[in-house]
Amino acid sequence: MISDITIGQYYSGNSVLHRMDARMKLILTFASIVAIFLCKNFFSLGLMVIFTVAATLLSCVPAKMVIKSLKPIIVILIFTAVLNIFYTTGGDTYFKWKFIEITEEGVNTAIFMAIRIVSLVVLSSLLTYTTTPTLLTDALERILSPLKVFKIKVHTLAMMMTLALRFIPTLIEEINRIMNAQKARGADLETGGIVARAKALIPIFIPLMISSFRRAYELAFAMTCRGYTGGEGRTRMKQMKLRVSDFIACAVVCALVGGIIALNIYFEAVI
Amino acid sequence: MISGMIMDEKIIEFNNVTFMYDAEDEETGVVSAPAVKGITLAINRGEFMAVLGRNGSGKSTLAKLCNAIYEPYEGDVIVEGMNTREEENGDKIRRKVGMVFQNPDNQIVATIVEDDVAFGPENLGIEPKEIRRRVDEALKSVNMYEHRLRQPHNLSGGQKQRVAIAGVLAMQTDCIVLDEPTAMLDPVGRAEVLQTVKRLNKELGITVIMVTHFMDEAVEADRVVVMSSGEVVMDGTPQQVFSDIEKVRAYGLDVPQSTALCAALSIKENVLNAQQCVDVIDRICGGVK
Numbered sequence A: 001m002i003s004d005i006t007i008g009q010y011y012s013g014n015s016v017l018h019r020m021d022a023r024m025k026l027i028l029t030f031a032s033i034v035a036i037f038l039c040k041n042f043f044s045l046g047l048m049v050i051f052t053v054a055a056t057l058l059s060c061v062p063a064k065m066v067i068k069s070l071k072p073i074i075v076i077l078i079f080t081a082v083l084n085i086f087y088t089t090g091g092d093t094y095f096k097w098k099f100i101e102i103t104e105e106g107v108n109t110a111i112f113m114a115i116r117i118v119s120l121v122v123l124s125s126l127l128t129y130t131t132t133p134t135l136l137t138d139a140l141e142r143i144l145s146p147l148k149v150f151k152i153k154v155h156t157l158a159m160m161m162t163l164a165l166r167f168i169p170t171l172i173e174e175i176n177r178i179m180n181a182q183k184a185r186g187a188d189l190e191t192g193g194i195v196a197r198a199k200a201l202i203p204i205f206i207p208l209m210i211s212s213f214r215r216a217y218e219l220a221f222a223m224t225c226r227g228y229t230g231g232e233g234r235t236r237m238k239q240m241k242l243r244v245s246d247f248i249a250c251a252v253v254c255a256l257v258g259g260i261i262a263l264n265i266y267f268e269a270v271i
Numbered sequence B: 001m002i003s004g005m006i007m008d009e010k011i012i013e014f015n016n017v018t019f020m021y022d023a024e025d026e027e028t029g030v031v032s033a034p035a036v037k038g039i040t041l042a043i044n045r046g047e048f049m050a051v052l053g054r055n056g057s058g059k060s061t062l063a064k065l066c067n068a069i070y071e072p073y074e075g076d077v078i079v080e081g082m083n084t085r086e087e088e089n090g091d092k093i094r095r096k097v098g099m100v101f102q103n104p105d106n107q108i109v110a111t112i113v114e115d116d117v118a119f120g121p122e123n124l125g126i127e128p129k130e131i132r133r134r135v136d137e138a139l140k141s142v143n144m145y146e147h148r149l150r151q152p153h154n155l156s157g158g159q160k161q162r163v164a165i166a167g168v169l170a171m172q173t174d175c176i177v178l179d180e181p182t183a184m185l186d187p188v189g190r191a192e193v194l195q196t197v198k199r200l201n202k203e204l205g206i207t208v209i210m211v212t213h214f215m216d217e218a219v220e221a222d223r224v225v226v227m228s229s230g231e232v233v234m235d236g237t238p239q240q241v242f243s244d245i246e247k248v249r250a251y252g253l254d255v256p257q258s259t260a261l262c263a264a265l266s267i268k269e270n271v272l273n274a275q276q277c278v279d280v281i282d283r284i285c286g287g288v289k
Ligand SMILES: Nc1ncnc2c1ncn2[C@@H]1O[C@H](COP(=O)(O)OP(=O)(O)OP(=O)(O)O)[C@@H](O)[C@H]1O
Pocket: B021, B022, B034, B035, B053, B054, B055, B056, B057, B058, B059, B060, B061, B062
């Protein structure tokens, strides 16, 4: 279940999205996520869905993988949808039984929220599927570099992110190993109430902390040996250059936002 | 002749080096036992040196003294004429001496193989085009080029360790120190790494210092150094060192199996590997098939 985490999992390919400048991709992903929340009626939401589907197709990432990225949020999705159906009231009533009431507005809100969450997850996973974590953190570092004025250590933050992403799989493996080791010693991780279960996690957590510190120490050693002295004087193998296609992509997203706003004005808002 | 000349140049020199981890206990004032004591050793350019010794004999400490991670408590370590004591030499020395550790998981920094190999040269501030060239070259010379876009956590142990070696190669250091690079690997992974290291030493002339617990690896080296309780107790070619079986065993080490076999058969000859063993036995039994 833990290994289902797909954030930071790169899918190697050579699609238009893969070749796009990482900085532009990051900014445009952010902009289109904002656009998701601008949608006020089904027409603008439809435009958003078309955009999301088109982006998925352009990325050449298999649909199976995109759907897989939705797996961890299914529970949240259903939960919010149900909550919205029952708690939002207004407009025509479709169904009424005792205190349960399903209304037009409730259904609309539920559909809206579901589509919004799905597009949000799909768009952000597309970003991580088509960009290597190194490029992503690199892009973030460059976008945030103006913050250096405020004495924020942008490079250090980006390096921390890189290392965190790098060590996620290693630590998951480690957790599994420790869990098995403790089970072999008779630890009971699966039964009991919530308190008992939480307590059972302590013998997992402490060895994990200790070994993480040791790893961190060794890693720092290895990084020093490889000449790492911080961000100063570092060069990059992969240069970032904005190309025509990046500006076209930018124009497309601008058109999307424009289109959404126009549709919002032209048609009646439902939410 | 030329190689002979190069061999004579000292790349790393230990002059009476002593090192201790916690020099003095603040409360009790007890001075701890040194991890390495009174070491005088010169490593020649182009040499392949294996370091042997039982656990805690100070091998890793010796390795870390080579590239200015640790500063000697007494004595000096000189790398290509630079003293590791001087703060400003640290970075320069690490451009000359690269290091590969035992656990490949804890030395890989990036999430893509080629990005990781690029990490070292990027730190050195090398031009992007040149980095690209070095990364490709390094990955090719450890036979990992076709895996360059994969994620390190999906690789096997031997492959990960070869990526780590490529990371050092791309820095184009003159010397590589490997601290038990094969300890976590299976026989196949071990053979891969050893072959790679040998080739780098022979073809690119990179000086190699390799700490190991495997005698079969040590016999592949030009020179074997045995450590015990922080001191260098034996130093010579594999033939010289392993000829004194009693002494080697007294330091808690084993001799290669072929050597042990021939010794058990009272064969006076110096045998280091299976092939030599077969040859000798063949000759003695001469024609008896
Ligand atoms: N970080 C440390 N802090 C304190 N003492 C240490 C530290 N690392 C090693 N030592 C001590 O220094 C001595 C030499 O250790 P070193 O790691 O160099 O041995 P080694 O020959 O590499 O052993 P191994 O074969 O187990 O790797 C040992 O007695 C050890 O206990």
